[in-house]
Amino acid sequence: MDHPIQGLMTTAMQHLKQMTDVNTIIGDPIKAADGSVILTVSKVSFGFAAGGSEFGKVESSGRHPFGGGSGGGVSINPVAFLVINGQGVKVLHLDKQTHVIDKIIELAPQAVDKVKEMMEKRKGDEPEFEI
Structure with a gap:
């Protein structure tokens, strides 16, 4: 049987994965009035932590009680814009x-x-x- 901390870690990682996809890094295209297409380019950073503890007292079932937690976070910062028009592609850095x-x-x-x-x-x- 898997340790309870493994379930906590798996759940946190799955939720972090659901929060981001390729459209988070390269944004959806925006069509400007002059016909240019603008895409945002973002930097995505992840943070993740998990921990647990098993206490010394044994339960009547023979198992140690478990206490644990996990968490994660995502930071998304725009770093540039791609501007695509009839003259070519330009990268505008922020x-x-x-x-x-x-x-x-x-x-x-x-x-x-x-x-x-x-x-x-x-x-x-x-x-x-x-x-």
Whole structure:
């Protein structure tokens, strides 16, 4: 027979699972007046705890009395919007720092190309020395 704490944990986990689905992370599409489609992107965090105790006194049935509890919670925070229109797809971040990191990643290949160009130009400008 399963321990009572297992039943508490299973019940709490099932209820947490029912509270969220993929539509919680990527929201339902919203059609704007200009024809754009907007989707919310959210960060979902879960918390879960369970505990129990068996007391020292044995019941008349020979079983220890059990006391326990479990609980959980979900935090949903919007982090960005996806805007889809005739010009393409744009990600609008709500967190400015995330936006900066994305820009750096986006511009990294261009920066590498510029450095390569500068290095090649410099190579041609160097005087040749013979020893």
